[in-house]
Amino acid sequence: MPLELKGISKSFGNLQANNQINLKVGKGEIHAILGENGAGKSTLMNIVYGLLQPDSGEILVDEKLVKILEPADAIKYGIGMVHQHFMLIPVFTVAENIALGREKSKFGIISFAEIKTKIKKLSDEFKFDIDPDAIIEDLPVGVQQRIEIIKALMYDAKVLILDEPTAVLTPQETDELLNVMKILKSRGTSIIFITHKLREVRAVADKITIIRLGKVVGTQLPSASQEELANLMVGREVDLAPSKAAFNPGGNVLEINDLSIFNDSGRKVVSNLSLNIRAGEILAIAGVQGNGQSELARAIVNLEKHKSGSIKLDGKEILGSTVRDSLRAGIAYIPESRELDGLISTFSITENLILDVHDLEPAASRGQLNRSYISENATTLVKEFDVRTQSIEANSSSLSGGNKQKVVLARELSREVKLVVAAQPTRGLDVGSIEFVYEKLLAERANKKAILLISSELDEVMELADRIAVIYKGEIVGVVDSDVSREKLGLMMAGIK
């Protein structure tokens, strides 16, 4: 048994992230850990990899009790990990990144020759096509992930942890990764595959452990049905296929013409893009992360500095106006990261709910905040959006992910809105909150608002959208109806028309 966990528990404050978790991973086994966001999968793996310490419990490697206090210990015991957020230094070359931590040097000077040959060898073996001298930040995420895998293999990992590895891949790339996992398995490597995607689990896993609210709630074989797995994962019947009102679009609300966006170092991230969205329509942008969709969302509310072209809202040009004026022209903006861009963690819920309108009547008059209105406003919105909190004066950092997103939605949708720009609105949320977000977006659609949905979850895109625009390297590959096949979408996401 290459890896065994016994009774692992870990809590953060009042939150029990892991509760008495037992897990056995056999040699050459692909062991999937299935659970919705926030179930405690990543916490468990960070414990195995030495980035976190458990409150109690034991880790056994090859039947021997071990203490993993540092990632260095994990590496020593043959545990490798491909993290959800890549551990690659953007300004270093591939070889430098892979050498880091295991450098060979002569007279104090690092020699990269040996490591480069090794990279080439592994790269050929898996048909990865990696140039050891390329700079990481110039590479697409799919390639970066391959580099992460090579990095783990260089350490002779006997157990390889893959944390949500398919989140950044196209369906075809996902298939390739699943193949790589099978090759690794045939070489005797054990794989822990962390995911919340049922399809992938059933395609590749030998054994499936399902975690809910920090507890193991079941172990299944891949022959289990999707419904069985889903019910175990969420704890109740789920139906993420919400009922949509009939599609009855109005006139154009958003018209984007010939939009180009440059990042701070001058690279073109979106080029000559044109799009339109009608009232009562959800247009989804599908694409692999890093292909310009984040910048597109930000550009619509003028958060991007360097851009050219035209963005019209209800026929009026808004490109080049301020963020404030764009929002007030009738755009609700749900940013990709609630923690970084959506909320101010040290501000109360009350204050977060008026971030956008704090200087407008009735929240303020003559430069002074209207404290009684502001707190009434919070009471109303917290109720309407079902934000679970002890007090409206609590800091937003005290809220769970789902409730944070509800605060953002409450703030953004309580303005006069014509267009909703929702960037990855369900990222990292539990199923209950996802349902809530869907419900709100569809309600806006029913109210004849235009909605731009940017999402890397293909299921979400196909479920919600009326039309899907696929973005690749900053260009729209094509716009298709939502009944398109996954394969077709996948090819488009790789830039193939």
Place this chain on the structure above:
Amino acid sequence: MAELNLVQKRKQKSIFTMLALFAIFTLVFYITSSKTEPITFGFILGDEFKLISEWSVSSRVGSGIFMLLALFGIGLSYLGFKSEKSTTLGSVIFGLGSIMSFLCWAAAGKFIPFTGLLQAALLLAVPLIFGSMSGLLCEKSGVINIAIEGQLLFSAFISAIVASLTQNLMWGLLSAPIAGALVSLILAYFAINFKVDQVIIGFVINVLVLGLTNFFYSTLLVPYDSTWNAAGSFSNIPIPILSKIPIIGPVLFNQTIIVYIMYAIVTLIQVALFKSRWGLRTRAIGELPIAADSVGIDVNKLRFRNVMLAGLVSGLGGAVFTIGAVGIFSQSMTAGAGFIALACLVFGKWSPRGALVAALFFGFANSLQSNLSISGVALPSELMLMIPYIATIIAVSGLVGRVRAPAADGIPYSRGNK
């Protein structure tokens, strides 16, 4: 329209800036100048080989010649811009040409001991170089070091006392890095172990060191000055033959031992940072510490070690003030050199070579200023002294290209918050 990317645009802007400055300087120093008195540069300082001993030129002509040099610099920058390579060398040459042109204009009719000017410039630059290397070691690994001033002051203080009490300069020189490291210990302990805001802790350290040195200066160094504050200073060690090369000989190879140590340290840091295992790891923890952690590098331990190392380096810089020059300690004698060193680091875009060039430039500006006022050139010396500070503001405003600190510079590392 051909698309210029932003980096290129900035370079284009800086070339336009240089052209505009060129026009102004040429107008003032050459076209409208009526100064025909000769300016004389002296090149001989001691017993070096006599190749050329003096060069005399009419002020106006001299200005013109050096403006041509400046123009050549602009041309070089333009070539760099066209081929999308570095424009730095061109800008440096432009700067040198402009300064020399100004010198010819300002010091018309005067004698300028040019070699001496350079020698003084290097001497003034030495503590800045040590200081900026200290900043570099910290900041490349992700710890902001505002406390360079405190490190310099404290080590100047300690090295003077130790050299006085032992009557041995070598003991003084040995004690200086230790004193610098002691100051670093506070920075490292608070910034790394307690994760206190690094700018704030650095600032507080400076105040603390200033207070402590002032206090002990009044209680010990003044009343017992013959035993506590009579260190003396190192004398120059001319290196045979090399020191006799005209101009660069006396400037580079007739210096005190501390200067020679500086050469070694700068070379070592430049090589080690980009070629060695330590350097790779150091740069890694300054960019994305969690990535380094995930491959088993102890981020905070390495940061701690580098901050301590930085203390040792700036300690040597502190020694320059006392046993490297005047031989005694006086209150707040570093007079902001630590902050200029910080400026050099920024100016040099967080690279050892860049910081070195910046420090030499500031040293030269300072030496020029004092030289001119000694030669009796009527210039508002206060305004001259502002040059390094103004230059730094221009540098950080991105007018000479975008400066980017290491990505994790100033952010304490702990696993919980990534």
Place this chain on the structure above:
Amino acid sequence: MITKFFIGLKKNALLPFLSFIFAFFIGGIIIVVSDPVIMGQLSSPGKFLTSAASRIGNSYLAIFQGSIYDVNLARESGFFRGFYPMSETIVTAIPLLFAGLAVALAFRSGLFNIGAQGQFIFGAIGASYVGFAYELPPLIHVPLVLIAGIVLGGLFGGFVGLLKAKTGAHEVIVTIMLNYIASLFILWLLKTQAFLREERQDPIAPEVNSSAQLPKLLGGDLRLHLGIFIALGVTWFVWWLLTRSTLGFKFRAVGANSNAARTAGISVPFVTTATMFISGGLAGLGGAVHLIGTEYALTAGIAGSIGFDAITVALLGQATPLGTLLGALLFGALQTGSRTLLSNTGTPSEIVQVIQALIVLFIATPMLLKRVFRLKNSIESKSMTAKGWNG
């Protein structure tokens, strides 16, 4: 109710209080160590401890006498005269308060304004010129002088904000450089014709006209002046600005998370510029009040180390207006008392600098105090979030 008050007090005041105690303790050790006579008694511990204790006691007593109430002075010249030190303390605290508020306000917008020194100097320059060059009725002249201080200080600070907003130049580096530029500029300025005093060659500007001077409140040689009311008013204003106004809301939002603020439509460049303008204006006003309240004539040393002490004051007050007020009074007392310290006990006044730095060191490090005093979570600090050069 009362317990709640004390819990609140404990949370907010315990940290500064413990820092204070700890700093004085270490300050005491330094005083003893620097005294060769006492150190010579180390061989007999009893004697050493008593003389060390009395040395420290005398020193701190001298600071108290020199800053709050002087019994000797009261015995000689009446009860009321005993308050002379307190008047001096307040006079010293006033400019510290203005500059401290400047730094504190910037902190709340996430900016570290090291440049209060330069802004203070520029405020004093503006006040000095308007003060001596014009002859006006006091009711017009004084406000005009104060406005000159605000505007010059504000522009000098606002420049930093504008530069940061437009180019991203880090305010710490720019303000450090501007401090040097300001001190050199004033040296140069005082040599120019406009600022030279008649028949004087040394760098000192003419005194401001009496119509521009702030009246003394108590008369005699008590220097307490009207500036105290301006200072208190401005403290209230900063409190109002930060907690009640929409502008202050923007400031705090940007200070706490500039990305989220920008996303919600708050203009970060505007906030940066406005903050630095107001911050500079506060420091400049401090320079003006200091000039027309106590100094009257502009000298190169007009700012002393006020702009730097202000940073420690703001840190001590944890960037709140009330905290800064208390911090300024404490530092005012320490600095005033340090003069008596020197004359009564021979301990150099620089010990106060050390104590000041130590207090802030400990305030900035709640973790250290928690460890030393084995406290559990009863200390809360409004931590100044650590940011890098790039952020």
